[in-house]
Amino acid sequence: MDITKKLLSLQEISKAQLSKILNLVPSKKNLILEPDLIKPLERVCGVKWLKGNGVEKIFKLESTSLESDTLSNFYMIYSDTRVFKKVVDQIRSQVNIENPIKDKYHIIVVPRHICTFENELEELGLLYSVVRIHSFQWMPLHLDTGLLSLEIPDIYSSLFVYQNLTYLPTLSKCLWHLSFVLGKPRLILAIGQCSNSLMKQYEEYCEVRGESDRLESDVGALIIMDRNIDYTSALLTPGNYAALLCEVYTVSAGVCEKKQEESIKFDEKYNPLIEKQPLHFSLDSTKDSIYCDIKNRYFTEVTSVLSNLTKELRTEKMNSKEMALDEIKHYVQTQLQTTKIKKKCITNHLLAAESIINLLGHRYENQKEIEQNIVRNNEKSTNLNFLEELLNIENDKYITLRLFCLLTHFQSLTESEIRSFWLKFLHQFGFKYGFAFQNLISTGFIPEPVQNTSSLNLQAKLKIPKFTSSNSHVNAKNLKQIPADPSKVNLKFPTCASYVFGGNYIPLITQIAGMLLNSIPIEEIRTKLEALGTLSIRNEKGYPLQNRTVLIYVLGGVTYAEMAACNLLETLTGAQIIILSDNVITGNDLMKGILDYPK
Structure with missing residues (x-):
């Protein structure tokens, strides 16, 4: 069977998993959905299929509970403590604790429920006797040709902002399930701490629970990469x-939707909004x-x-x-x-x-020029002036913080420059975001404070943190991710993957896939990538690649710019590249993860 047809068939596996949960109650039932789950669930199954599995009515989860009826209620939510509490409060307002109806209430948590959910239900006397809780992780959703997404929100903030590894077993289990459909690749390359942990968990699943008995895989190589290994591809303004x-x-x-709504002409600071x-x-x-x-x-x-x-x-x-x-x-x-x-x-x-x-349009060309300076480590003062201008004129916390993060990622900023920007940011958008400064440190955008141990240094005695610079510019140059002359990159008929950023930068996953497809010696690849982070390569006589299909798994979200770059690489090499991630994101989504409180 063609690999594209196999990817399309993943939907049937998800349906079978969901059917098993719904049919625990053979009679008719209500389905109450968290609004953010509606679009992804439509990719798994339609209303007709749900009706065929006993769903009588479908509701959107609201702040108020449903009117009680005789049907069982199945709530489907993401693994979010606040939403879970809302569901539990609704159930408690309806249930008769003295004489509860068996199998009346079920909560389906995507991708998995956490132990605190069960503990809370048990403390309230609801677990099993009144409420049953289920985990449901659909197989990767086929959004477009060569694009798979798990559509799980908050993975980036969980893994890279708050270092919460709760989701890691879910992500590794997804890869294990997928290997039964596509086979286990002979070459696996993992770069980044989370990716290496995921690979180890995946191999443990294969060892303990078994693996596909297929002799040959549909995939020649698997690349697993942490989002924080290549922040640049998410932070730069794309061009495609x-x-x-x-x-x-x-x-x-994979659905773009904007409904006609009542026009809001001004933001909270009375700046005009563009509709x-x-x-x-x-x-x-x-x-x-x-x-x-x-x-x-x-x-x-x-x-x-x-x-x-x-x-x-x-x-x-x-x-x-x-x-x-x-x-x-x-x-x-x-x-x-x-x-x-x-x-x-x-x-x-x-x-x-x-x-x-x-x-x-009003800022695109100027921002593209500034980003070119940043990536090339040029004209720092001009870049800082543009950043301040953006802060004052745009009144958009995400795009402002995004450019700041790109700047700190490539250029050495002094402690004074960092704190000066941050104070202005808080004055502009509110001191409620003060906590996010620590998030910027934990994500690596602002380097860890380094204490000078010199006894003669007053700064050391006062324990004032001193910031260091990163090697992002050097690493990108070593991996040839920065074209020598962006003006020579053909944007109309591109032959260089950097076209997705106007000739400024080539996404890292494209460079790694290109090295594998061009049969660069494995030790040379190892030497080039080791500077970026924790690296593991498992090669079971699978290199050079006999099968020119590459699966790329990005933890923390992938962008459409990276996909476009990989599509160009496919065209140039005649290979096939499949991209899998927990979500399709933009740089603004990373900023939301930094500025949002943990859930």
Whole structure:
């Protein structure tokens, strides 16, 4: 079976797992969904399938409880303590503790429930007698050609901000399950502490619980990488259409949706807001041929393509007016429906492009130039001035903090420069974010304070922290991720993966996959990557690659810019690259993880 068909079949495994839980109660039941779960669940199963498994009615989880009826209630939520408490409060308001109805209440937690959930139910006298709790982790969702996502939120903040490894067994078990479908790769490369832990857990699953008995895998190599090993690919402003779409709109489970709502003209500080056009479409190449054509194009080329498609539609409309009666009948029967769908798709993408230009166009070129300076470690004072300008003019905490993080990642800032920015940031957005300074240290954006032990140094005696610089610029140059001359990178017909960032930078996963596909000696790869973090390579006579299909697993989220870069590598090498992650993200999502309190 073709590997793409196998990836599409993962949905059936998820359905079987969910069916087993739902059919614990053979009678009719209600399903109450946490709103954020609706879009991912639609990727697993439809309403018709749920009805076939005994679901009578589907509700959205609200702040108030449902009116009590005789049907069993199945709540489905993410593993979030606050949402869990809301569900428990709703159940307690409905249940008769003296005479509870058996199998009336069930809570399905995605991807898994934690021990504190069971402890709380037990303390309240609800566990088993009133409420049963279940874990459900669907198989990776096939969002687009070569793109798999687990759609689990907060993995980045959990693993890299708060060093909470609760999700790690879930992520490794997912890989173990996937290996039964695709087979176990002979070459595995893991870079980063979490990735190495995941690989060890995966190998323990294979050893203790068994592994696929297939002699040959559909995948030649598996690359596992922590998000914090290549922050740059998430922090830089992307240039391809799909990535810019995510910068402007909310995309959940591969669906871009913005409903028409009451216009809010000003933000909380009375700055005028630019409205986004309402739209709804799926970022799936198999369902939208126009998206397939433009998703990886540099944005300046996208507007040109959409303009030409609009002209073609106009020409087709003019020609239809001159048709004879028989020709009109044939046109209606064979082409009219296709034309309507095409028109709807073009309209959606034109509206999206308009919103991208309105929201990002005024600063895009300037920011791209500043980011080029940062990546090349040039003109620090100019970069700091632009950062301060962004802080004062944009009034957007995420894009401001994102540029600051990129700056600290590549250029050596003094303690005074760091604290000066942070004080201005708190004055602008509120001192409630004071805790996030420690988060910036734990994520590596601000280096750990280094104490000078010199007895003659007053700073050491006062224990004032001194910050050190990182080697991100040096590492990127050694791995040839920074092109010598960005102006020579062809953005219209790209041959260099750096085009996704306007010629500024090549994503690390693309470079690693390229080294494997080009059969660079394994020891040379090891030498180049060891400087980035903890590295492990398991080679069971699988290198050089006989099978030119590479699976890349990014912990902490992957971007559409990285996917576009890998798609170009596929085209240039004739290989196949499949990307798997816990979520599809932007740099703003990383900033949200830093600025949000732990759940």
